[in-house]
Amino acid sequence: MSVNLDIKLRRGNKIYFEGETISGVLQIVCSSEIKHEGIVLSLEGLVNLSISNKNVGIFEALYNSVKPISLLNQHSDLAPSGKLPAGTTEIPFELPLICPKEPKILYETYHGVFVNITYMLKCEVKRSFLAKTATKTQQFIIQYRPTRAPEKKSEVNFSISPETLQKSAKERIAIPRFLITGVLDSTESCVTQPFTGSLTVHHTEVPIKSIEIQLVRVETCGCAEGYARDATEIQNIQIADGNVCPKIPIPIYITFPRLFTCPTLITKNFKVEFEVNLVVVFGDDYLVTENFQILLNRTA
Known part of the structure; x- marks a missing residue:
């Protein structure tokens, strides 16, 4: 005697906004x-x-601040x-x-390392103690409603050289x-549009082996008494392999990968940046890194 459950949502992409009604049918076979x-x-x-192992024991206050937050x-x-x-x-439901x-x-739905925001439907067909209760779960996605994009976005120019590195004068030599x-x-x-720009290598005494772009999430969990801040890599894209021709824009x-990114989120208990x-x-194998903080949103 078998019972198969399936939760079928009326919206195929399973994406909903706050204030809407989620509807569908529970199918029982x-x-x-x-x-x-x-x-x-x-x-x-x-x-x-959650907090990483390196932060356990540092702030006792963290244990209260990392309790799950119920939204629905x-x-x-x-x-x-x-x-x-x-x-x-x-x-129907x-x-x-x-x-x-x-x-x-x-x-917004977000799957991180130390912060996870999930929405779930769960159905139970309860049976007597002699029969096993049948269950089925279905995850769906919450997104913010798009807001109007700013009229004009300002470009950010950057320059990297030994003088711009945070090194001592002796090290720069x-x-x-x-x-x-x-x-x-x-x-x-x-989050639905590409992050774009370009760079140009003007000159270098040592040949370049590789140029890469890393997308990093910075997740902060905690409160005023203490917090844990951890940065983890989402993706790494190589934009140049081997020594590049000088003065040619790259x-x-x-x-931005879906679910692993979301609009920048800052609350009193956690942050996702x-x-x-x-x-x-x-x-x-000498490595130079330039860091840029970015602000993600959802615009139309």
Whole structure:
């Protein structure tokens, strides 16, 4: 005697906005008639916070601040105790996507290392203690409604040379001479649009082995008494391999991976911020890194 459950949402892409109603049908397929103790559908939205091992024991206050934050917690009885016939049964459902308590906002779905924001539907067909309860979960995505894009984005020019590095005067003398300039079209970007710019190598005493662009997430968990801040790499894109021709612009182009990025988020319990690192590796394995803080949003 088998029971198969499936939660089918009416919206194929499973993307919803706060204030909308999530709807669909619960499909139950039974090989024969079965008894049940009720059918319940749960809607849950959680912010799960954690801290890395290096921070455990540093701030005792962190243990209270990394408790899960509930954004949605609703239950709906789809059917009372009774019987399900053999074959396929479909039960429609509708649930509002509203956060009734603090923080009174549904954050965007985000899958990080120390911060995870997830939304889930869970259905249970309860059975007697002699039969196993059938369950099914379905994840869906919450996004912010797009806002109007700014009229004009300001470019960011940068220059990298031994003089711009945070080194002592003695250390700078030992660094090979080089000059790299470039421009970022903007450090404020929509998560659905590419991050763009270009760089130019003007001259270098030591041949270049590689030029890479790293997208980094900076996740902060904690409160006023203490916090843990950790930076982890999302993706690394090589934009130049081997020594490059001087004075020829090299394009910078990054697409933000879905779910692993979200609009920059700053709350009293946690933060999700993003940075871009420009990494130049020279032939003698000397490495130079230039860091740019970026602001992500969702615009139309």
